Amino acid sequence: MKIAQVCPRYHPDVGGVETHVREISERLVQKRFDVEVITTDPSGKLHDEVINRVNVTRFKSIAPNDAFFFAPGIYGYLKDRDYDIIHAHNYHAFPALFAAFAKKDRNFVFTSHYHGLGHTFIRNLLLKPYRPLGAKIFKKADKVICVSQFELNLIKDHFNVPASKLINIPNGINLDEFRDIKPLEREHKTILFVGRLEKYKGVQHIIQALPLLAEYRFEIVGTGPCEQELKQLAGNLGISERINWIKELSRVELLQHYKSADVFVILSGHEAYGIVVAEALASGTPCIVADTGALSEFVDDKMCFGIALPVEANELAEMIERAASVKQAKYDRNLMGWDEVVERLIDVYERI
Numbered sequence: 001m002k003i004a005q006v007c008p009r010y011h012p013d014v015g016g017v018e019t020h021v022r023e024i025s026e027r028l029v030q031k032r033f034d035v036e037v038i039t040t041d042p043s044g045k046l047h048d049e050v051i052n053r054v055n056v057t058r059f060k061s062i063a064p065n066d067a068f069f070f071a072p073g074i075y076g077y078l079k080d081r082d083y084d085i086i087h088a089h090n091y092h093a094f095p096a097l098f099a100a101f102a103k104k105d106r107n108f109v110f111t112s113h114y115h116g117l118g119h120t121f122i123r124n125l126l127l128k129p130y131r132p133l134g135a136k137i138f139k140k141a142d143k144v145i146c147v148s149q150f151e152l153n154l155i156k157d158h159f160n161v162p163a164s165k166l167i168n169i170p171n172g173i174n175l176d177e178f179r180d181i182k183p184l185e186r187e188h189k190t191i192l193f194v195g196r197l198e199k200y201k202g203v204q205h206i207i208q209a210l211p212l213l214a215e216y217r218f219e220i221v222g223t224g225p226c227e228q229e230l231k232q233l234a235g236n237l238g239i240s241e242r243i244n245w246i247k248e249l250s251r252v253e254l255l256q257h258y259k260s261a262d263v264f265v266i267l268s269g270h271e272a273y274g275i276v277v278a279e280a281l282a283s284g285t286p287c288i289v290a291d292t293g294a295l296s297e298f299v300d301d302k303m304c305f306g307i308a309l310p311v312e313a314n315e316l317a318e319m320i321e322r323a324a325s326v327k328q329a330k331y332d333r334n335l336m337g338w339d340e341v342v343e344r345l346i347d348v349y350e351r352i
Contacts, residue, residue: 001349002034004083008069008093010039010056012046015196016275017090017113020147020171022054027342029053038078040071040095061094065225069093078102085109085349091134100137107352110141113272115293116154135159142352145345147171147273148294167348171273172338177251178282183260189216189324192261192285194254194276195268197224202267202290204230205311210239212317219257221246258283262324265316269309271295277304281331286323288316303331 007021021037028035035054040061048057061071075098078086083106088099091112138144138159146152146168155161195201203220207230210218220243234240264280265288274295280287281303289295291306299306305323307316
C-alpha cells in the first residue's frame with residue numbers, strides 16, 4: 001500500500017504534529033508500507049531526503065510567524081502521482097487543504113489536530129474566513145481521525161461531520177523509552193516546561209508564580225517567538241537566575257529532565273491532545289495542566305491536576321507545592337503506545 005503523509009513540517013522540526021507524523025510514518029515503513037512524507041520548508045535550507053527509510057519531499061512555503069505554510073506546489077505534486085491513500089494532517093495549515101483538493105478518486109484520511117482557535121489574535125481572526133475552505137477537508141475525507149474525545153466533539157459541533165466518519169485514536173508515546181531512565185542529580189526542586197514558547201502555552205504564568213516558590217528553579221525546554229518577552233518578564237521579577245533556558249536536548253536527555261522534575265506544568269488552552277503531558281506522566285512526574293480542552297482529559301487529581309484559566313499566581317504556586325508532594329510513581333490511566341496507534345491506523349486504511 002502506497003501512502004502519502006501530508007503535513008506542514010517534519011523532522012528535524014519539532015512539535016506535536018511533527019512527532020505524530022514521524023512516529024507513524026517510521027512504523028508504517030517497518031511494516032512494509034510504502035510511505036512518502038510531503039511537507040514544507042519555509043527556510044529553504046532543507047532538502048528532499050530519506051530519514052529512517054521514510055522518503056521526505058519538501059516544498060518551499062510562505063509561513064509568517066511559523067503559521068499557515070502556504071505551499072500550492074503540494075497540490076500539483078499529489079494530483080499527478082499514484083497513492084492508495086492520502087493522509088493529511090493539521091487543519092490549521094494549508095497543506096491539508098491542498099491534499100483534499102488533490103484527492104480525486106483516491107482514499108483520503110484526515111487527522112485534523114483541531115483545537116478550534118488560533119494561537120494568536122491575528123491567527124484567530126483569519127480562521128473565520130478560512131472555515132468554509134477548511135470544512136471542505138472534512139467533507140472530502142473518508143475518515144477523520146481525532147486524537148482526543150474533546151477534538152472529536154469539537155469537530156462534530158463546528159463542522160457537522162457525521163459520527164460515522166469520526167474515529168478517536170489518541171496520540172501515542174514510546175512506552176519502552178521510559179524504562180530504566182536515570183534521573184539527574186538535583187540540589188533544588190524543579191518545575192519543568194517542554195514546548196514552543198508561545199503566549200497560549202502559558203509559560204508567563206509559571207514565571208509569575210516563581211517569586212512565590214523560593215525553593216524552586218524553572219527549566220524551560222523549547223524555543224519560540226515569545227522567548228525574549230519571557231526573559232524580560234523574568235528579569236523584571238528578579239528571578240532570571242532561577243530559570244534555565246534549554247534549546248537542544250537529545251531524546252535521552254529530555255527523558256532525564258522529565259524524570260528529574262518535581263512537577264511538569266503546561267497551561268495551554270489550545271491543545272488537541274498533549275504529548276508532553278503524556279510523556280511527563282509516563283516518567284512518573286506529576287503534572288499541572290489547564291483544566292480546559294483536551295488537556296483536561298488527563299486530569300485525575302492524583303498525578304495530574306487541573307487549574308482554571310485565567311491563572312492566578314497564588315493559586316498556581318499552591319498547586320505546584322501540592323503536586324510536587326505527590327509520591328505516587330505511576331499514572332493510573334491508559335497511555336497508548338505508538339505501536340498500538342499504528343495498528344489502529346492500519347485498520348482504518350484497510351477498511352477504506
